[in-house]
Amino acid sequence: MIKESDLKVLFDAEAIQQEIAKLGKQLNNIYKDEEIYLICVLKGSVMFMADLAKHLKMPLKMEFIRLSSYGSAFTTSGKVNAVDIALPDLNNKNVLIIEDIIDTGHTAKFLIDFINLNFKTKDLKFCSLLDKKVKREVDIDADYYCFEIDDKFLVGYGLDYDGYYRNIPYIGYVEV
Numbered sequence: 001m002i003k004e005s006d007l008k009v010l011f012d013a014e015a016i017q018q019e020i021a022k023l024g025k026q027l028n029n030i031y032k033d034e035e036i037y038l039i040c041v042l043k044g045s046v047m048f049m050a051d052l053a054k055h056l057k058m059p060l061k062m063e064f065i066r067l068s069s070y071g072s073a074f075t076t077s078g079k080v081n082a083v084d085i086a087l088p089d090l091n092n093k094n095v096l097i098i099e100d101i102i103d104t105g106h107t108a109k110f111l112i113d114f115i116n117l118n119f120k121t122k123d124l125k126f127c128s129l130l131d132k133k134v135k136r137e138v139d140i141d142a143d144y145y146c147f148e149i150d151d152k153f154l155v156g157y158g159l160d161y162d163g164y165y166r167n168i169p170y171i172g173y174v175e176v
């Protein structure tokens, strides 16, 4: 079990909020007054989605889906499990997927393929708080992200270790 005192701070709460505010501005400029659907990928993206949405000025709706990838507490396996993927009609809508982190990219690919298979969206973009580019196994990229990170296991601000530490307001890491 990891103790909170073992965590090293990578991004403090202020740095996170600063980057999210910047991203919010960028998205306001891109979408202007066009309506968008934010798709929050539970559970890890809950903090990011809530904070980002507060900066957005266009009409928007929030949807929540739940995916999980099998693996140990520290790794993802590439097999994505759709726990709850009920979505409204996204045909002809602007859709922005909100993720906490892209690691191997399997979750992102699964979700983008799923939406493209089921809907003809007006526009589909992928937004992630964190991007672990060095770990990528599939050819996929975030359209928007706040921080690029190297291969560290991160917790806090939505990210968990075995379900814990999602509530920590900063992002920290442990050496594995």
Ligand code: IMP
Residues within 6 Å of the ligand: 044, 069, 076, 077, 078, 099, 100, 101, 102, 103, 104, 105, 106, 107, 108, 152, 153, 154, 155, 159, 160, 161
């Ligand atoms: P991917 O499918 O390998 O890109 O992994 C995506 C999911 O793995 C994320 O949405 C997270 O839930 C989880 N994940 C990947 N890296 C980390 C990490 O460093 N800490 C906590 N969860 C992670």
Ligand code: MG
Residues within 6 Å of the ligand: 041, 042, 043, 044, 045, 099, 100, 101
């Ligand atoms: Mg996630």
